[in-house]
Amino acid sequence: MKRLTLLLTLFHLSTFAAFQQTTPAIISPVRNVSGNALAAVASNPTGASIAVWQTTTLNLSPPRNVLIEAATTTTATASWSAVQAIGFGLNPEVAINDSGNGVAVWVDNYQIKAAQYDTATNRWTTETLLSTNSDRGTNTLPQVGISNSGRAFAVWVFTNAFGYSVIRTSELTGGVWSTLPTNLSRINNRPAANFPDISMDNNNRAVVTWQNSFPSQGITIIESTILF
Numbered sequence: 001m002k003r004l005t006l007l008l009t010l011f012h013l014s015t016f017a018a019f020q021q022t023t024p025a026i027i028s029p030v031r032n033v034s035g036n037a038l039a040a041v042a043s044n045p046t047g048a049s050i051a052v053w054q055t056t057t058l059n060l061s062p063p064r065n066v067l068i069e070a071a072t073t074t075t076a077t078a079s080w081s082a083v084q085a086i087g088f089g090l091n092p093e094v095a096i097n098d099s100g101n102g103v104a105v106w107v108d109n110y111q112i113k114a115a116q117y118d119t120a121t122n123r124w125t126t127e128t129l130l131s132t133n134s135d136r137g138t139n140t141l142p143q144v145g146i147s148n149s150g151r152a153f154a155v156w157v158f159t160n161a162f163g164y165s166v167i168r169t170s171e172l173t174g175g176v177w178s179t180l181p182t183n184l185s186r187i188n189n190r191p192a193a194n195f196p197d198i199s200m201d202n203n204n205r206a207v208v209t210w211q212n213s214f215p216s217q218g219i220t221i222i223e224s225t226i227l228f
Contacts, residue, residue, distance in 0.1 A: 025079075025080065027051060027071045027080040027083070028053060028055065028069065028071075028083065029055075029069075029083050035055070035056045036053050036054070036055050036056075036069075037053065037054055037055075037056070038053060038054050038090070038091055038092065039051060039052065039053035040052050040053070040092055040093045040094050041094065042094045042095050042096040042102065043076075043096065044096050044097060044098050044099075044100060045098060046075065046098070046100070047073070047074075047075045047076030047077070047078075048072070048073060048074050048075060048096065048100040048119070049072065049073045049076075049096070050070060050071075050072050050094050050096050050102040050104070050117060051070065051071050051072070051080070051094070052068060052069065052070045052086075052092040052093070052094045052104045052106075053068075053069055053070075053092065054066050054067065054068055054069075054089070054090055054091070054092060054106075055067045055068075055069050064088055066088060066089065066090060067085045067087070067088060068085070068086050068087040068088065068089050068092050068104070068106050068113075069083050069084065069085050069086065070083070070084050070086050070094075070104060070117070070124065071083050071084070072100075072102075072117070072119070072122070074100065074119075081122065084123075084124055086104060086115045086124045086127065087106060087108065087113050087115060087127040088108055089106040089107050089108035089109075089113060090106060090107045090108075091106055091107045091140070091141070091142070092104055092105070092106040093105050093106070093142055093143050093144055094144065095144045095145050095146045095152065095200070096117075096146065097146045097147060097148045097150070098148045098202075099119060099148060100119035101116070101117060101118060101119050101146070101150060102116070102117040102119075102146065103115070103116050103117070103144050103146050103152045103154070103172065104117070104124075104144070105130070105142040105143070105144045105154045105156075106142065107139065107140055107141075107142060108127075110138040110139055110140065111129060111130075111131045111133065111139055112129070112130040112131040112139045112142050112154065112156050112170075113127045113128065113129060113130065114127065114128050114130050114144070114154055114170075114172075114177065115127045115128065116152075116172070116175070125175075128177050130154055130156075130170040130177055130181060131156070131158070131168070131170075131181055132180060132181060135158065135160070136160065136161045137158055137159050137160040137161055138158070138159050139156050139157070139158050139159075139168070140156065140157050140159070141156055141157045141194070141195065141196060142154055142155070142156040143155050143156070143196055143197055143198045144198065145198040145199055145200035145206050146172075146200060147200045147201065147202055147203075147204045148202045149202075149204055150172070150174075150175070151171070151172060151173055151200075151204045152171070152172035152200070153169050153170070153171055153172070153198060153200065153206045153208070153227055154169065154170050154172075155167055155168065155169045155184065155196040155197075155198050155208050155210075156168055156169075156196065157193060157194055157195075157196065158181070158183075163192075164187075164190050164191055164192065165191065165192050165193050165194060166183050166184070166185045166186075166187055166191060166193050167183070167184040167185040167193045167196045167208070167210045168181040168182065168183055168184065169181060169182050169184050169208070169227065170182075171227075184208060184210075184225055184227075185210060185212055185223060186212070186223075189214050189216060189217065190214065190215065190216055191212055191213070191214060192212070192213040192214070192215060193210050193211070193212045193213075193223075194210065194211050194212075194213070195210060195211045196208060196209070196210040197209050197210070203228075204228065205226055205227065205228040206226070206227040206228075207224065207225075207226055207227075208224065208225050208226075208227065209222060209223070209224045210222070210223055210224075211223075
C-alpha cells in the first residue's frame with residue numbers, strides 16, 4: 001500500500017510542474033508538404049527568438065524540394081512572424097544576438113550555406129556559400145555563433161576523399177563572410193574530428209569545441225580553441 005501511495009504521489013508531482021506554459025502554436029505553414037523537421041531555435045535576453053527548420057515540399061524535385069524556412073518573434077510573448085524561405089538544404093542551426101539580429105547555417109548538397117537576419121527590416125540576406133567547391137569531400141554538421149557587434153563564426157566538419165575529417169570555420173565581419181574556410185583542428189595523424197559546437201561572448205570571442213579521434217593511436221579526445 002505504501003508503494004502504491006508513493007507511486008501515485010510521484011505521478012501527481014510529475015503532472016503539475018512549477019513553471020507555466022503557453023498553448024503550443026504551429027509556426028510552420030500547413031500546406032502541400034510531406035514534412036517539417038529538424039527545428040532549431042535561439043533566443044536573446046529580451047525574449048526575441050529565431051526558429052529555423054527544413055521543409056520537404058511535394059511540388060519540387062530533389063534536391064530542390066527541401067527548403068530551409070524561418071520565423072521570428074520580437075519578445076517572449078509576441079506571436080511568431082510569417083514564415084520566410086531562406087534557402088534549400090538540411091540540418092539548419094541558428095544564433096541570435098541582443099539586438100535580435102541572427103545568422104542561420106545549413107547543409108546544401110554537402111556544402112555549407114549561411115544567411116543573416118536583420119531585425120530592423122525583418123529580412124534575410126541571400127544565402128552565401130561558406131565551404132569551397134574546390135576541395136574533394138563533404139561538409140556537414142554546421143554550428144554558428146554571433147556577437148552583439150554582428151561578428152559571427154560558423155564551424156562545421158569537412159571530410160576529405162580519404163575519410164579524414166577536420167573542423168573548419170568561416171568568419172562574418174562587417175556583413176561579409178571570409179572567402180575561404182580555415183582549418184581549426186589538427187590535420188596530422190589521420191584525424192577524425194566531429195561534432196563541433198560554438199559559443200560567442202560580447203567581446204567578439206568565440207569558444208569552439210569538438211571531438212577528435214585518432215584511430216591509428218586508438219584515442220578519442222575533446223579539443224577546444226578560442227577565436228578572437
